[in-house]
Amino acid sequence: DVKVTQSSRYLVKRTGEKVFLECVQDMDHENMFWYRQDPGLGLRLIYFSYDVKMKEKGDIPEGYSVSREKKERFSLILESASTNQTSMYLCASSLPQAYIYEQYFGPGTRLTVT
Amino acid sequence: RKEVEQDPGPFNVPEGATVAFNCTYSNSASQSFFWYRQDCRKEPKLLMSVYSSGNEDGRFTAQLNRASQYISLLIRDSKLSDSATYLCVARGAGNMLTFGGGTRLMVKP
Numbered sequence: 001d002v003k004v005t006q007s008s009r010y011l012v013k014r015t016g017e018k019v020f021l022e023c024v025q026d027m028d029h030e031n032m033f034w035y036r037q038d039p040g041l042g043l044r045l046i047y048f049s050y051d052v053k054m055k056e057k058g059d060i061p062e063g064y065s066v067s068r069e070k071k072e073r074f075s076l077i078l079e080s081a082s083t084n085q086t087s088m089y090l091c092a093s094s095l096p097q098a099y100i101y102e103q104y105f106g107p108g109t110r111l112t113v114t
Numbered sequence: 115r116k117e118v119e120q121d122p123g124p125f126n127v128p129e130g131a132t133v134a135f136n137c138t139y140s141n142s143a144s145q146s147f148f149w150y151r152q153d154c155r156k157e158p159k160l161l162m163s164v165y166s167s168g169n170e171d172g173r174f175t176a177q178l179n180r181a182s183q184y185i186s187l188l189i190r191d192s193k194l195s196d197s198a199t200y201l202c203v204a205r206g207a208g209n210m211l212t213f214g215g216g217t218r219l220m221v222k223p
């Protein structure tokens with residue numbers, strides 16, 4: 001059974017704090033993604049990685065960075081959290097190229113920045 | 115204008131009803147399309163792919179109309195367990211997925 005896990009289900013941080021969101025997948029997938037999901041806006045891609053140490057910006061990378069030191073782990077970093085980064089963060093993984101449409105998502109981290 | 119647009123709903127239907135959702139996309143270069151399902155407080159999961167010729171999976175039928183740039187999902191004989199948010203997804207030329215905002219379906223007994 002495929003599995004994507006995220007380090008926290010709920011997180012509350014203060015403005016200006018550095019925040020780390022961790023994601024681990026056990027499917028040996030090449031691709032990993034970070035999205036945020038906001039009501040009415042759907043899922044928006046923040047960053048993705050198609051290989052270890054590789055990363056590409058998505059549609060809304062501002063204020064975020066990522067790290068992929070191992071194939072199974074993809075971290076999202078909020079350098080200085082702001083209230084407009086309050087959101088549900090979803091990590092996903094997939095096989096490469098033609099199979100990119102079948103993404104497996106983690107349960108999400110609901111982040112509140114106060 | 116959003117690249118993939120959906121009516122947010124909710125669509126409230128009785129058990130056994132047939133319900134259809136539409137989704138429109140603005141990027142004519144979009145290569146392929148999919149429906150994902152997201153249960154309340156859960157992660158999205160792939161439901162089915164959408165082909166121009168239509169794609170049927172049990173009670174679910176997905177259709178693509180490239181000329182009018184819309185995708186549809188038809189659910190026949192609705193079950194309580196079909197209650198969820200349905201996300202319309204387009205795959206672009208860069209291979210990335212663009213998600214719509216989702217349409218919420220509530221099936222009532």
